[in-house]
Amino acid sequence: MTATVNLNLITDLQKFGAAEVNACVSCGNCTAICPLADNDAMFPRKLIRLAQVGLTDELVSSKELWTCYGCGMCTARCPQEADPAEFMGSARRYAISHYDKSRIARTLYTRPAIGTAIAIGAGAFFALFFAALRGEQSHTSLALFDFIPYHVIHNVGIALMVVVALFSLLGVGLLARDLARRDGVTWSSLLGGRAALARTGKALWYALGIEALGQKRYRDDCADDDPIEPLYRRRWLIHSLTLWGFLGLFAATIIDYGMDVFGFKATGTMVPIWYPVRLLGTVSGLALMYGVSWFIVLRWRKLGQTWQHSKLSDWLFLVLLWVTGLTGFIIEAALYIEPAQPWGYWVFLVHVAIAMELVLFLPFTKFAHAMYRPVALFFYGLAKQPA
Ligand code: SF4
Ligand code: SF4
Structure with missing residues (x-):
């Protein structure tokens, strides 16, 4: 199966609120501190990486996106101030807009x-x-x-x-x-x-x-x-x-x-x-x-x-x-x-x-x-x- 790369994914996600996500260097601190990240669900770092390489389908169809409750502990420990918690929230907004074919959700979020x-x-x-x-x-x-x-x-x-x-x-x-x-x-x-x-x-x-x-x-x-x-x-x-x-x-x-x-x-x-x-x-x-x-x-x-x-x-x-x-x-x-x-x-x-x-x-x-x-x-x- 071939994956489609979306070169605009990060720019698009920024419209949904993930303003600082480009600063992430994949150090993994956020995953280590996240109380909900299991061994086989390496979020939020792994999901940020998906966004950085433009894998829209993999990101929006990630069940881990929805296991995050937005506590903000990862953001507090991020050395790059990449605000991973806000990235997770923005990616959920993006996923809702992706699956809403009327584009009303997208308009409410971005306009x-x-x-x-x-x-x-x-x-x-x-x-x-x-x-x-x-x-x-x-x-x-x-x-x-x-x-x-x-x-x-x-x-x-x-x-x-x-x-x-x-x-x-x-x-x-x-x-x-x-x-x-x-x-x-x-x-x-x-x-x-x-x-x-x-x-x-x-x-x-x-x-x-x-x-x-x-x-x-x-x-x-x-x-x-x-x-x-x-x-x-x-x-x-x-x-x-x-x-x-x-x-x-x-x-x-x-x-x-x-x-x-x-x-x-x-x-x-x-x-x-x-x-x-x-x-x-x-x-x-x-x-x-x-x-x-x-x-x-x-x-x-x-x-x-x-x-x-x-x-x-x-x-x-x-x-x-x-x-x-x-x-x-x-x-x-x-x-x-x-x-x-x-x-x-x-x-x-x-x-x-x-x-x-x-x-x-x-x-x-x-x-x-x-x-x-x-x-x-x-x-x-x-x-x-x-x-
Ligand atoms: S978001 Fe911050 S803590 Fe998490 S991997 Fe990226 S740089 Fe490290
Ligand atoms: S905001 Fe989400 S990803 Fe970050 S520590 Fe809390 S549950 Fe984990």
């Missing part, structure tokens, strides 16, 4: 002015769309689904999810294809017989259970946090709260929708604050807001090696999540105020518009790592087991 215009335009479009279709405002209680009809929100949401699912499946499918080719993984090696199935099951458990949900290596091995870093803002903690908060809100939405569909309650019915689904939503929302708020503060104040470089895409994802969470809580408070306040309706409109924008941008922003990383970790988990 901040155009990306900002797209983000503002999308938010304004959704807000004007829902404002144009708005209905009556009751003044006795907050009848949100009379103001923006439920079926409009439902249909727009479904249409967006279909679009997002197509882009996501395409990108993640292409990464999986490349990883499988590289490691010689076939359908029969995954599913052909009991031993293969057991191996596949273990790799799935490793990727989804131990790493994605349990954050094991992030928590135990990636000792990025200075020992004096207070627990309440350690990266693994705020990352876990954000992830679990997001999943909890997603579950609450699905359960609520299911209860409407199966007739347990009428759509938009007011429920008490202790109602289990509402309680799940409230607790999950608080966890999400806590995690996202800390991410914003740490990035804004650049508190630590990890937070030195932020791209529009990073901010877009965090800000959309934060505004969606905040407006959700304001609506929850407004629901208990009588008589209904006109501002409650407009906060609801902003909430719906921003939530739609958040969904629309999922495959193109920082959120995309939540889809790509588990796939790479699955192949990493497979490679760790005897064939």
